Amino acid sequence: MRNKPVIGAILATVFFTLGGAASATPVISVDLDTSTPGIQATRTLDPGDPFAVDILYTGDGQAVFDTFSLDVVFNDAGSVLSLASENPIAGLIADTAPTLALDVFGGSPVTSGNALTVDSFQVPLGFDEGLGGVGISSVGGTPFSLVGDGETIGLFRLNLNAAFAGTSTVAITGFPFGADAELALAGAPVPVTLQSATVNVVPLPPTLWLFAAGLLTLFGAGRRAKPNNLA
Numbered sequence: 001m002r003n004k005p006v007i008g009a010i011l012a013t014v015f016f017t018l019g020g021a022a023s024a025t026p027v028i029s030v031d032l033d034t035s036t037p038g039i040q041a042t043r044t045l046d047p048g049d050p051f052a053v054d055i056l057y058t059g060d061g062q063a064v065f066d067t068f069s070l071d072v073v074f075n076d077a078g079s080v081l082s083l084a085s086e087n088p089i090a091g092l093i094a095d096t097a098p099t100l101a102l103d104v105f106g107g108s109p110v111t112s113g114n115a116l117t118v119d120s121f122q123v124p125l126g127f128d129e130g131l132g133g134v135g136i137s138s139v140g141g142t143p144f145s146l147v148g149d150g151e152t153i154g155l156f157r158l159n160l161n162a163a164f165a166g167t168s169t170v171a172i173t174g175f176p177f178g179a180d181a182e183l184a185l186a187g188a189p190v191p192v193t194l195q196s197a198t199v200n201v202v203p204l205p206p207t208l209w210l211f212a213a214g215l216l217t218l219f220g221a222g223r224r225a226k227p228n229n230l231a
Contacts, residue, residue, distance in 0.1 A: 024060045024062075024149075025060055025192055026057060026058060026060045026183070026190075026191075026192050027057070027058040027195060028057055028070070028155065028192055028193070028194050028195070029055075029056050029058065029195040030054075030056075030072075030172065030197035031054040031056055031197075034052045034054050039152075040197075041195065041196075041198065042197065045199065045201050046201070047162055047164060047165055048161070048162060048163075050159060050160070050161050051162065052159050052160075053158050053159075053160055054091070054157050055154070055158075055172065056091075056154055057152065057154075058150065059146065059150070059152075062149075063146070063191075064185055064190075065184055065185045065190045066137065067104065067183070067185075068093075068155060068182060068183050068184075069134070069135035070134055070155070070173070071130065071132065071133050071174070072130065073123055073129075073131065074131075074169065075128040076171075077168060078166050079128060079129065079163055079164055080168035081129075081161065081168045081201075082129075082160065083131060083159075084158075084159035084160060084161055086159050087115040087117070088118065088134050089158070090113065090136060091153065091154025091156045091157060093155050094112050095111055095112050096144050097138035097139070097145070098138070098142050098145065100139040101136050101138055102137045102139050103116055103117050104117075104119075104135030105117040105118070105119040105133065110136060116134050116135075116136070117134075118132040118134060120132035124171075124173055131158060136155075160199075164201065165201050165202060167198060167199070167200050167201070169199075170196060170198070171194070172194045172195075182194065
């Protein structure tokens with residue numbers, strides 16, 4: 001009988017630990033280099049460089065949803081990046097719906113590779129510029145096909161330009177702004193982890209420009225000093 005408090009404490013600790021364990025959730029991430037395998041969360045570019053950004057969904061083996069509506073924002077430290085003229089392009093997830101997939105804001109059917117409509121709304125505090133909401137829904141509320149644990153599929157792609165020297169965060173926010181509704185099933189939010197990325201835009205060092213200019217000068221001087229062998 002004297003051991004009951006000890007046993008009770010052990011059981012309470014076990015139940016508390018099990019109940020308080022953080023369950024895995026799907027992840028939506030930013031891949032800054034679509035030509036390199038894996039998810040690249042950092043990238044260094046020269047001013048003027050264009051680059052494509054993929055917004056990716058990695059499954060947890062459990063979550064099911066019928067809609068995603070997202071906002072991708074950038075430029076939290078000056079006008080480092082600029083948005084190219086092309087609209088975002090639907091990713092492979094548009095083809096996983098068992099029925100017709102619909103552009104949430106455009107109202108038109110969509111498959112991977114189609115341009116998505118952009119719906120502008122408030123940019124989060126601290127960001128100067130950003131892309132408006134982008135979403136795809138499975139018509140009739142049919143959930144998107146489940147991807148397995150650790151499997152990744154493309155939500156959409158957008159094109160950016162490295163405009164000026166500096167560092168910019170590329171981040172994902174929910175829709176509507178401030179709500180945890182990046183993914184939804186029958187109108188109810190589905191928990192998800194968001195992962196941002198960082199772009200460094202670095203101009204060529206002045207010393208490199210001077211070195212290049214020196215080489216050109218030497219090359220020009222060599223050509224002028226070359227003897228003329230023509231009769």
